[in-house]
Amino acid sequence: MSVIETSITWFYACNTTDVPTNGGVCVKLAEEQIALYYFARRNEWFATQNMCPHRQQMALSRGMTGTVKDEPKVACPFHKKTFSLLDGRCISDDAESSITVYPVKVIDDRVYIGIAKEFMEV
Amino acid sequence: MKVIVIGNGMVGYKFCEKLRSMADTGIELIVYGEEPRPAYDRVHLTSYLDGKTADDLLLADLQWYKDNNIILHTGDPVIRIDRHRKTVHTLDGKAETYDYLVMATGSAAFVPPVPGIDKKGVFVYRTIEDLDAIRAYAANAKSGIVIGGGLLGLEAAKALLDLQVPESFVVEFSSRLMPRQIDEQGSAILQNKLNALGINILTNRNSSEVLGENEVTGLAFTDGTSVNADIIIVSAGIKPRDELALQAGLTLGPRGGIIVNNQMQTSDPEIFAIGECALHNQMIYGLVAPGYDMAAVAAATILGEEKAFTGFDMSTKLKLIGVDVASFGDPFPLPHTCHSIVFEDRFTGVYKRLNITPDGTRLLGGILIGDAADYNMLLQTTKNSMPLPANPSELLTGAKKEGDANSAAVTGLPDDAIICSCESVSKGRICGAVTAGLETFDDVKKATKAGSCCGGCAPMVKDLITATMKAEGRYIRNVICEHFSYSRQEMLDLIKVKALRSFDEVIDTYGHGDGCEVCKPVVASILASLWNELILDKGNDTAQDSNDRYLANIQKGGTYSVVPRIPGGEITPEKLIVIGQVAVKYNLYTKITGGQRIDLFGAHLSDLPFIWEELIEAGFESGHAYGKALRTVKSCVGSTWCRFGLHDSVSFAIQIEERYRGLRAPHKIKSAVSGCIRECAEAQSKDFGIIATEKGWNLYVCGNGGSKPQHAKLLASDIDSETCIKYIDRFLMFYIKTADPLTRTATWLNKLDGGMDYLHNVVVNDSLGIAAELEAAMQLLVDHYKCEWKEVVESPELRKRFSHFINAPEERDPTVKFEKMRDQKRAAEWK
Numbered sequence: 001m002s003v004i005e006t007s008i009t010w011f012y013a014c015n016t017t018d019v020p021t022n023g024g025v026c027v028k029l030a031e032e033q034i035a036l037y038y039f040a041r042r043n044e045w046f047a048t049q050n051m052c053p054h055r056q057q058m059a060l061s062r063g064m065t066g067t068v069k070d071e072p073k074v075a076c077p078f079h080k081k082t083f084s085l086l087d088g089r090c091i092s093d094d095a096e097s098s099i100t101v102y103p104v105k106v107i108d109d110r111v112y113i114g115i116a117k118e119f120m121e122v
Numbered sequence: 123m124k125v126i127v128i129g130n131g132m133v134g135y136k137f138c139e140k141l142r143s144m145a146d147t148g149i150e151l152i153v154y155g156e157e158p159r160p161a162y163d164r165v166h167l168t169s170y171l172d173g174k175t176a177d178d179l180l181l182a183d184l185q186w187y188k189d190n191n192i193i194l195h196t197g198d199p200v201i202r203i204d205r206h207r208k209t210v211h212t213l214d215g216k217a218e219t220y221d222y223l224v225m226a227t228g229s230a231a232f233v234p235p236v237p238g239i240d241k242k243g244v245f246v247y248r249t250i251e252d253l254d255a256i257r258a259y260a261a262n263a264k265s266g267i268v269i270g271g272g273l274l275g276l277e278a279a280k281a282l283l284d285l286q287v288p289e290s291f292v293v294e295f296s297s298r299l300m301p302r303q304i305d306e307q308g309s310a311i312l313q314n315k316l317n318a319l320g321i322n323i324l325t326n327r328n329s330s331e332v333l334g335e336n337e338v339t340g341l342a343f344t345d346g347t348s349v350n351a352d353i354i355i356v357s358a359g360i361k362p363r364d365e366l367a368l369q370a371g372l373t374l375g376p377r378g379g380i381i382v383n384n385q386m387q388t389s390d391p392e393i394f395a396i397g398e399c400a401l402h403n404q405m406i407y408g409l410v411a412p413g414y415d416m417a418a419v420a421a422a423t424i425l426g427e428e429k430a431f432t433g434f435d436m437s438t439k440l441k442l443i444g445v446d447v448a449s450f451g452d453p454f455p456l457p458h459t460c461h462s463i464v465f466e467d468r469f470t471g472v473y474k475r476l477n478i479t480p481d482g483t484r485l486l487g488g489i490l491i492g493d494a495a496d497y498n499m500l501l502q503t504t505k506n507s508m509p510l511p512a513n514p515s516e517l518l519t520g521a522k523k524e525g526d527a528n529s530a531a532v533t534g535l536p537d538d539a540i541i542c543s544c545e546s547v548s549k550g551r552i553c554g555a556v557t558a559g560l561e562t563f564d565d566v567k568k569a570t571k572a573g574s575c576c577g578g579c580a581p582m583v584k585d586l587i588t589a590t591m592k593a594e595g596r597y598i599r600n601v602i603c604e605h606f607s608y609s610r611q612e613m614l615d616l617i618k619v620k621a622l623r624s625f626d627e628v629i630d631t632y633g634h635g636d637g638c639e640v641c642k643p644v645v646a647s648i649l650a651s652l653w654n655e656l657i658l659d660k661g662n663d664t665a666q667d668s669n670d671r672y673l674a675n676i677q678k679g680g681t682y683s684v685v686p687r688i689p690g691g692e693i694t695p696e697k698l699i700v701i702g703q704v705a706v707k708y709n710l711y712t713k714i715t716g717g718q719r720i721d722l723f724g725a726h727l728s729d730l731p732f733i734w735e736e737l738i739e740a741g742f743e744s745g746h747a748y749g750k751a752l753r754t755v756k757s758c759v760g761s762t763w764c765r766f767g768l769h770d771s772v773s774f775a776i777q778i779e780e781r782y783r784g785l786r787a788p789h790k791i792k793s794a795v796s797g798c799i800r801e802c803a804e805a806q807s808k809d810f811g812i813i814a815t816e817k818g819w820n821l822y823v824c825g826n827g828g829s830k831p832q833h834a835k836l837l838a839s840d841i842d843s844e845t846c847i848k849y850i851d852r853f854l855m856f857y858i859k860t861a862d863p864l865t866r867t868a869t870w871l872n873k874l875d876g877g878m879d880y881l882h883n884v885v886v887n888d889s890l891g892i893a894a895e896l897e898a899a900m901q902l903l904v905d906h907y908k909c910e911w912k913e914v915v916e917s918p919e920l921r922k923r924f925s926h927f928i929n930a931p932e933e934r935d936p937t938v939k940f941e942k943m944r945d946q947k948r949a950a951e952w953k
Binding site: 021022058063097 | 661
């Protein structure tokens with residue numbers, strides 16, 4: 001019997017005050033670039049891949065955050081493709097690829113990004 | 123169930139899309155394509171020579187096939203069908219069984235059997251590879267010939283123009299161009315237009331021999347004449363690709379084509395044929411729209427649904443080398459079965475022919491050359507047998523009246539009228555989508571697919587949306603987005619009254635939700651236009667468009683460009699040297715802009731504050747090239763040097779630029795000052811432009827360069843400098859106060875009720891009594907100006923925002939790549 005188990009490793013990214021209110025920053029985790037967003041108006045944190053899949057540009061952390069029908073999203077600064085911060089799908093273009101989203105937690109003003117790793121037990 | 127598709131052209135692709143959208147589970151779908159890349163847009167093939175890349179033309183990228191669980195083999199044609207074992211064999215040696223087989227093998231160019239046609243320099247015009255070969259060979263060609271004056275032939279002639287072959291000929295066997303679509307009179311008008319573009323048309327010519335030893339040197343005709351040419355493109359028609367079907371023993375037509383029934387089944391009911399390889403009712407359809415229809419029918423039949431292909435209207439509208447050409451319904455019925463109404467204007471090159479029933483009540487078809495704006499409406503009138511006005515010639519001029527007249531006609535259509543023929547979307551479905559709550563063209567396009575292919579029906583779809591909303595009593599408001607139920611003008615007044623200063627205050631007071639990429643920059647721009655405070659303050663930084671947020675223009679690869687202000691285009695040698703030194707130090711690509719400034723490209727985000735620190739030290743300030751703001755005031759050298767100059771245009775340009783620098787508006791603003799009527803500064807193409815006269819200045823407003831050039835209009839003449847500035851204050855503030863978001867002054871004026879007369883009255887005669895208020899509002903902005911880059915450079919807190927990694931601020935983005943070009947660098951090409 002095999003069991004697939006997902007475990008999340010939490011990486012320290014930065015402090016809460018490092019991130020502009022209602023905006024994003026880019027965090028370097030090992031060789032990965034991850035965009036971290038702070039929705040101050042809702043006191044919510046989100047993280048996604050930094051690369052916009054459209055033209056493969058490292059740009060989403062510099063994008064504008066917002067909502068559509070209450071769903072949080074980010075707009076790429078290059079061509080304004082918008083992506084859901086909940087599930088990573090492209091909202092403005094069904095044909096566009098989705099982006100990876102990561103969980104975020106805040107403990108004592110320190111922000112952590114969770115990277116999932118899959119373990120298989122045989 | 124397993125379905126194999128042979129051929130990955132436009133129709134083969136459409137079949138996959140239809141099958142997957144109708145039923146997404148349980149059917150294995152495997153596609154074999156001969157060409158090396160996935161299906162691309164062959165209709166717009168010529169745009170490949172006009173700047174589009176092969177990737178731009180793709181109908182869907184490889185990810186789409188993956189996402190839709192379609193196995194695509196490109197560059198691996200099927201070479202044999204074994205109907206007995208229901209197996210296909212490919213060139214690479216693959217073998218695959220099928221339950222249903224769909225042949226979408228398309229067509230090949232028909233090459234007439236003229237002696238010498240196999241010489242080097244003769245090409246067909248069908249695939250991207252054909253175009254690559256033509257482009258390479260045409261580089262040295264002085265003269266080119268296209269054999270065939272049909273639709274595709276004229277596209278090929280456009281290709282010769284795009285490739286800058288100095289001389290080109292189109293050779294047509296019949297007596298006119300596009301013989302299937304237009305008549306002699308229409309052809310004559312079209313020929314005139316093409317001649318004017320440098321394309322020579324030879325009709326009534328039958329090619330007898332391709333001249334030349336090994337390589338083409340010309341083409342001889344049966345009448346004894348000949349034409350010299352280094353390259354020949356054959357575009358004399360298509361022949362269906364039916365060789366595989368022949369080998370498999372399927373029934374073909376006497377002159378080729380795989381015979382299909384109304385369900386697109388061939389003589390083997392488990393094998394379908396669609397697109398240009400299929401012969402339906404003795405007809406090969408060489409257009410994409412009927413091919414799409416066939417794809418939908420084949421998909422439905424395989425899924426056990428009832429759907430039939432019963433022929434297709436061959437009406438077409440296209441832009442041929444910039445000339446509108448349309449043909450609909452029956453373009454040339456027999457004379458005794460109709461009356462024709464003809465309008466011809468040889469001066470502007472417009473020809474229209476409408477064929478109406480002898481009793482004058484119904485439209486049968488027609489031809490439009492040079493102006494096909496009425497095509498959609500006339501086509502629908504024909505298709506739906508709609509009654510004509512008492513005087514049918516009104517149809518030729520009627521739809522010119524915009525707005526109500528047109529939308530009234532649209533609402534008169536029956537619900538089943540097909541508005542988008544590419545995707546077979548009816549009026550009923552479009553109106554239904556609007557009734558269900560959609561309000562924008564983009565949303566309706568996404569929901570119904572109407573307008574997603576050629577886009578020709580977009581104006582009708584928009585009219586239908588407006589008409590449906592009006593009919594349902596829905597208020598068509600020009601609201602900003604879902605977060606604000608106000609127009610920009612209303613927002614500006616509200617924000618001013620309550621003296622709000624931040625995006626958060628504005629959305630808490632007048633909006634709902636959290637904002638988005640549409641409303642945030644609008645509000646940020648209004649705040650800047652009202653108060654002129656630092657745009658990165660009060661949490662407004664994240665409400666700015668990306669370029670404003672980083673005070674620089676983002677470029678390919680994620681680096682930025684830097685444009686210091688050079689008022690009036692005047693700069694000292696010392697300052698020029700500083701720009702050069704900064705560019706060398708930070709490894710920047712330098713280019714002179716169209717607005718008499720210098721643009722420095724390729725700056726890393728983290729270098730921006732350091733670059734600006736040095737520029738500011740040398741006396742430069744922000745050029746606001748990144749903002750919807752005043753850009754430049756261009757000038758000619760004027761009376762200080764020029765022997766024709768009437769006034770000192772440079773000094774006035776500097777004065778104007780320094781007055782309005784940093785002024786944020788609904789869109790960018792450009793200006794210029796010319797020292798005399800020769801107009802070397804091109805002031806009449808600017809949002810406001812000033813030209814010296816003997817007695818003072820002439821002030822022009824609302825000009826535009828860019829994609830829709832428009833000459834500026836004269837607002838006031840022979841005024842002194844002080845009056846000129848007063849009028850510009852009023853004009854700019856009135857524009858800022860009333861324009862919709864992202865509307866340039868030219869578009870704003872075009873939409874302004876009363877137009878230029880009204881604007882003149884407001885600005886010059888103060889008809890609204892707001893002149894003093896407008897001037898005061900402008901003076902407040904002028905008094906509050908500060909160089910925003912100076913403020914950033916001097917603030918450690920703000921400088922922190924200019925790093926790529928928050929947790930490694932000294933590191934640059936490692937993915938940024940440059941390439942070398944002409945002794946400088948350029949951004950590496952993106953995907």
